[in-house]
Amino acid sequence: MNCGSNYQMTIHEIFEGKNRRNSMIYGFTLPLCLKCHRILQEDKDFNDIWKKKAQTYFEKEHTRDEFINIFRRNYKD
Numbered sequence: 001m002n003c004g005s006n007y008q009m010t011i012h013e014i015f016e017g018k019n020r021r022n023s024m025i026y027g028f029t030l031p032l033c034l035k036c037h038r039i040l041q042e043d044k045d046f047n048d049i050w051k052k053k054a055q056t057y058f059e060k061e062h063t064r065d066e067f068i069n070i071f072r073r074n075y076k077d
Contacts, residue, residue: 007033012041014050019071026070028054051075 012030013023040046
């Protein structure tokens with residue numbers, strides 16, 4: 001994602017907390033400038049959308065049960 005900012009870029013892990021590492025392992029990350037990262041990391045709607053997208057992508061190659069086993073939650077229902 002590019003907002004057009006000249007701020008330094010950082011990586012936003014889609015799944016937070018104990019699942020940050022799983023976000024990195026499975027590539028569920030977004031490049032954001034520091035300014036957008038500060039704003040969006042607390043935006044529930046933004047994060048819910050990306051969690052659902054990540055789960056949908058994961059389920060193309062794996063089962064929903066596998067997703068829940070790794071990320072401890074189903075974000076699509």
